[in-house]
Amino acid sequence: MRTREACAALDAADPLHSRRALFALAQGDIYLDGNSLGPPPHSALERLEAAARHEWGAGLIGSWNAAGWMDLPLKLGARLSRLIGVESDEVIAIDTVTVNIFKLAGALIAREGGALAAEAGEFPTDGHVLEGLSRISGAPFHRVTADTPPSQLPDDVRVLVKSAVHYKSARIADFERWEREAAARGIAIIWDLSHATGLVNLKLKAWGAKYAVGCGYKFLNGGPGAPAFLYCARDEIARLEHPVSGWLGHKQPFEFEDGYAPADGIGRWRTSSPSILALSALDGALDAYDGVDMALVEAKAQVLGDILLERAASLGLETACPGLGERRGGHVVLRHEQGYAIVQAMIARGITGDFRAPDLMRYGFNPLYLSHEEVFDAGAALAEVIETREWDQPQFTQRKAVT
Incomplete structure (x- = not known):
């Protein structure tokens, strides 16, 4: 020892070692729960106060333009892309992990048909979402044995949700093997990066991953209930229909058209007005990872x-x-x-x-x-x-x- x-x-x-000074830590305490809720970086608290007091308090509705509120989900997506190893225009910070799994899985199962699958012992929300989507869509749902590789999944599975790092065991998934076997079987994997982003040296693009979600409140230190993010590979974005097609995902939201026309690029995964204060806190928190x-x-x-x-x-x-x-x-x-x-x-x-x-x-x-x-x-x-x-x-x- x-x-x-x-x-x-x-x-x-x-x-x-010098990064420690960036965080607002209680003197004398030892915080070993950053995998559930990260402590605030000073930059997150400062950014949150600026967004509340100046952008909201003084700028009011004008801040959607002047403070860049409308583009904040895309700006954050670009910052997050480096941490997961993908292109800057393939990530958007939006909604929650649960909602983003539903959106991606719903779009994929509508396109691919077949069945949904999640592992037994997976973080509960991942299976819960697929169970609900199964009831709505009629797609079969399989709860498979933990670490069942794609080559051994039931023949009808077309969408699998899997954690990059398991929330209990801390085991890191073999991305490249899973993606290789999934491609051979025509299976789309949605990776849950909640316990991986900000900790694991992720290279999703190089590993062949096309879809992922993750949260902002664990290792990224974005605050309780911080926004999540969604990754969709560039060549897949236009091939999927967003199943929660809300106003801000429209190509021209301020034309106020009755019919829905999806925006170009990753912006089509927007649904409704984002929480600007929560996004601002996460924006500030990500400063701790710069460089x-x-x-x-x-x-x-x-x-x-x-x-x-x-x-x-x-x-x-x-x-x-x-x-x-x-x-x-x-x-x-x-x-x-x-x-x-x-x-x-x-x-x-x-x-x-x-x-x-x-x-x-x-x-x-x-x-x-x-x-x-x-x-x-x-x-x-x-x-x-x-x-x-x-x-x-x-x-x-x-x-x-x-x-």
């Missing part, structure tokens, strides 16, 4: 996770994620029958993680603001909480609504 001195040496040599090499981000996340896994091994804890030295997303998952109470006891110490039923303790690592020493200290605290049974108190065992 690494020593605290070794972790300090890693911090001294860390090329991302950042995502390969360095992913590599540091790997080391941070290994530091906690080393401590977990010394405690005899079972892991539910790829192990030491193995590639994984930006979180580590540890199993303990009293996992909920342990997580609450750690939170009381100012070390925030989260819990996933039935017995999983989940700790996330954003390399832009976390240090190696902090993760070492969190591991030491975890050992104390478990070894002294500090968790065994009524205030830690009573379940809260959000875990």
Whole structure:
């Protein structure tokens, strides 16, 4: 197990260390829940205040033009495109992950026919959306065994929704294999990048991916309920009919025509008026990623996770994620029958993680603001909480609504 001195040496040599100053972090706390809700960068708070006080407060309706509100979803899409490895005109920041899955899956199943599929144990919303779309469209829905490759899916499947990084296990999908097998079978994959964007060194275009969605409130630090984004490869945009064809996706919305004519390019995936304040916060948050090499981000996340896994091994804890030295997303998952109470006891110490039923303790690592020493200290605290049974108190065992 690494020593605290070794972790300090890693911090001294860390090329991302200066990024920490960009975030509004509580003094003395160790925040290990960036995979659920990222802390605010100072630039996000400043951008949000400017949008509220000046653009909205003073500019009012004129800000749709003067402050560029109308084009903000496209501007953000272009900024996000670098982080997922696609072209700047193939991404739009809009709606939520759930809505964007519905839009892409609905368009694809209308074009391709056949059945929809999601994996058992996938993040619930992905399967829930497809179940609902199945009821509406009549397309069959298959819930398949986790990690069933496209070559082994039921013959009628034409649309698969799959997480790039699994929300529980932190396992990173084999993009290239899945896309290669999907292409051979005529299957379209919609990648859910919610636990990957801002952490994994994504190269979607090079890997052959054509469709994806992702959220802005986890590693991207865009704030609670931050807007999501939608990626559609340029050569596919005009071949799909947007199933939620709202006013702002129209070619000429301010002509106020009765009939619908879709806009050219990625803008046709708009539906209705976007939340400008939420988009503005995300716009500010993305400043923290300007000029950042995502390969360095992913590599540091790997080391941070290994530091906690080393401590977990010394405690005899079972892991539910790829192990030491193995590639994984930006979180580590540890199993303990009293996992909920342990997580609450750690939170009381100012070390925030989260819990996933039935017995999983989940700790996330954003390399832009976390240090190696902090993760070492969190591991030491975890050992104390478990070894002294500090968790065994009524205030830690009573379940809260959000875990």
